[in-house]
Amino acid sequence: MVTPANFRVRQIITGFAVLLLLIGFPLVVRQSFHIHVMILVFMFGMLGVAWNIMGGYAGMFSFGQAAFFGIGAYTSSYLSIAYVVNPWLGLVAGGCVAALVAAAIGYPCSNLRGHYFAIASIAFAEIVRIVFNNWKMVGAAEGLSLSMQNESFTNFLFNSSKLPYYYIMLAFLLVSLAVCYFIATSKMGYYFRAIKESHKIAEVLGVDVVSYRLMAIMISAFLSAMAGTFYAQYILYIDPGSVMLLAMSIQIVLISMLGGAGSIMGPVIGAAILIPASEYTRVALGYKGTGVDMLIYGLLITLISMYYPEGVWKLFSRIGKKLK
Amino acid sequence: MNKAICLKVAGLSKRFGGLAANNDIHFFVEEGEIVSVIGPNGAGKSTLFNCVTGVYKPDSGNVFFYGKDITRMRPDKVCTLGIARTFQIVEVISEMTVLENVTTGALLRYHRIKRAMEKAGEILTFTGLYEKRDFLGTELTIADKKRLEVSMALATQPRLLMLDESMAGLNKVELREILDLIRKIRNEGMTLIIVEHVMEAVMQISDRVIVLNSGKKIMEGTPKEVCSDREVIQAYLGEKYCAIPK
Numbered sequence: 001m002v003t004p005a006n007f008r009v010r011q012i013i014t015g016f017a018v019l020l021l022l023i024g025f026p027l028v029v030r031q032s033f034h035i036h037v038m039i040l041v042f043m044f045g046m047l048g049v050a051w052n053i054m055g056g057y058a059g060m061f062s063f064g065q066a067a068f069f070g071i072g073a074y075t076s077s078y079l080s081i082a083y084v085v086n087p088w089l090g091l092v093a094g095g096c097v098a099a100l101v102a103a104a105i106g107y108p109c110s111n112l113r114g115h116y117f118a119i120a121s122i123a124f125a126e127i128v129r130i131v132f133n134n135w136k137m138v139g140a141a142e143g144l145s146l147s148m149q150n151e152s153f154t155n156f157l158f159n160s161s162k163l164p165y166y167y168i169m170l171a172f173l174l175v176s177l178a179v180c181y182f183i184a185t186s187k188m189g190y191y192f193r194a195i196k197e198s199h200k201i202a203e204v205l206g207v208d209v210v211s212y213r214l215m216a217i218m219i220s221a222f223l224s225a226m227a228g229t230f231y232a233q234y235i236l237y238i239d240p241g242s243v244m245l246l247a248m249s250i251q252i253v254l255i256s257m258l259g260g261a262g263s264i265m266g267p268v269i270g271a272a273i274l275i276p277a278s279e280y281t282r283v284a285l286g287y288k289g290t291g292v293d294m295l296i297y298g299l300l301i302t303l304i305s306m307y308y309p310e311g312v313w314k315l316f317s318r319i320g321k322k323l324k
Numbered sequence: 325m326n327k328a329i330c331l332k333v334a335g336l337s338k339r340f341g342g343l344a345a346n347n348d349i350h351f352f353v354e355e356g357e358i359v360s361v362i363g364p365n366g367a368g369k370s371t372l373f374n375c376v377t378g379v380y381k382p383d384s385g386n387v388f389f390y391g392k393d394i395t396r397m398r399p400d401k402v403c404t405l406g407i408a409r410t411f412q413i414v415e416v417i418s419e420m421t422v423l424e425n426v427t428t429g430a431l432l433r434y435h436r437i438k439r440a441m442e443k444a445g446e447i448l449t450f451t452g453l454y455e456k457r458d459f460l461g462t463e464l465t466i467a468d469k470k471r472l473e474v475s476m477a478l479a480t481q482p483r484l485l486m487l488d489e490s491m492a493g494l495n496k497v498e499l500r501e502i503l504d505l506i507r508k509i510r511n512e513g514m515t516l517i518i519v520e521h522v523m524e525a526v527m528q529i530s531d532r533v534i535v536l537n538s539g540k541k542i543m544e545g546t547p548k549e550v551c552s553d554r555e556v557i558q559a560y561l562g563e564k565y566c567a568i569p570k
Binding site: 185186187190191193194196197198200201202203204205206207208209262 | 377378379398399400403404408409411415416417418419420424427428429431432435437440476477479480
């Protein structure tokens with residue numbers, strides 16, 4: 001008989017073991033492509049966690065996360081190019097700009113729920129993309145190229161190795177998980193879940209629905225923007241066609257939903273399954289130009305949504321309970 | 325003996341297009357009373373509840389809670405001031421356990437989860453749902469869902485509790501249980517307003533009864549007075565109840 005406390009200890013030990021594996025991974029596997037795939041897993045994991053805070057917990061199904069990601073990428077890049085602002089400061093600035101934009105768009109959408117919120121979020125993200133596509137100051141459709149000079153941690157720039165990027169993105173992912181854990185186990189998380197059920201019930205329990213919804217959107221936007229700045233510093237080139245695409249917003253929702261919306265680890269598990277699946281099938285089959293890679297990827301998504309509609313996370317928690 | 329006026333409704337009106345759902349309604353509720361609102365379907369009972377708790381904004385008139393004007397205040401602010409309610413169509417958070425549901429209510433007064441959860445446990449013991457604390461909201465029977473909804477309302481620590489048809493659709497045993505619970509809540513010093521169709525229950529527990537018909541208040545009085553009023557009998561009760569008070 002395992003007590004809940006014991007179970008918790010086992011969870012923590014498992015968590016640390018996985019973390020150690022992740023820290024050790026790039027020291028053993030040296031091929032740059034595998035490291036790149038892991039970086040993408042962490043990045044989309046973080047974007048999924050950010051989506052999950054507003055979508056999985058507070059019930060606001062955003063299909064516009066790429067806009068926040070893009071705003072983060074553009075803010076830090078533009079500040080760095082135009083005013084030589086350090087990218088780490090740009091990271092914070094990008095998060096703040098994204099959160100402010102999120103509040104400005106979230107407030108008038110306060111009464112939108114379900115499909116209507118989803119539609120509004122698509123419209124918002126597309127407007128942002130089109131604006132950036134035509135905005136001369138930020139390079140319009142040509143995008144922005146970042147300098148490759150002066151590699152260092154302070155400059156958030158590393159040319160000779162992907163390792164620093166790997167560890168920085170892992171750290172970002174851990175930060176977003178910590179934020180999500182804190183929310184899930186606090187008053188905010190309970191209130192988010194009440195709002196997800198219905199505004200009516202939340203209100204009569206004394207929840208200020210508009211403010212709590214704004215908090216969810218702003219936190220989600222901030223974290224997404226952090227991932228955006230990371231992407232800009234990693235790829236060193238951004239344009240609206242790479243950082244603000246609807247396809248990316250949809251992928252973020254897919255990852256979170258299939259991994260398990262409303263659970264802390266769900267989106268990370270979703271990213272860990274879908275990103276390698278998409279990347280490796282693309283590398284193995286994509287060059288043929290037949291689209292077989294997309295077929296396999298699509299089949300995987302179909303299978304998961306058929307057998308684990310609540311997310312692969314359910315499978316994990318079921319195994320966890322069996323072991324208990 | 326003069327008691328404090330808990331709730332005062334003055335000239336409240338609410339129209340939906342051409343329909344006057346509430347038309348110039350006046351009444352007050354003293355602290356510690358149980359006041360029932362009865363009337364046929366569509367009489368405006370739920371609209372009245374919604375106007376008092378801020379779910380609807382009334383077109384005219386005022387609502388005072390312990391002398392404070394709460395007209396058109398947001399529902400969450402009304403709840404924070406101390407008015408809790410349940411809904412005619414029962415509302416619980418389906419993805420949460422019973423304990424988590426009640427904890428969400430308790431978080432209004434206790435900001436730390438641990439404290440709120442302890443408080444929720446106490447309330448569930450009081451309402452008799454403690455044994456089912458780990459059930460999900462969706463897994464409960466209708467009677468238990470209604471009991472849970474009452475528990476959630478109590479968790480916000482109200483001074484006035486408004487129950488919208490908490491007894492509809494219950495069998496005799498469940499009905500007696502919820503009546504016992506309402507009496508128990510009153511004995512704790514709570515003021516209650518209830519909307520109810522189950523007349524046996526209304527007559528048993530109410531101090532006063534307000535009768536609505538077509539959006540207007542047609543009568544107010546003790547259960548006995550209401551039962552013997554011709555207009556009330558014609559509008560709502562039917563001849564069956566005529567015999568009781570005589």
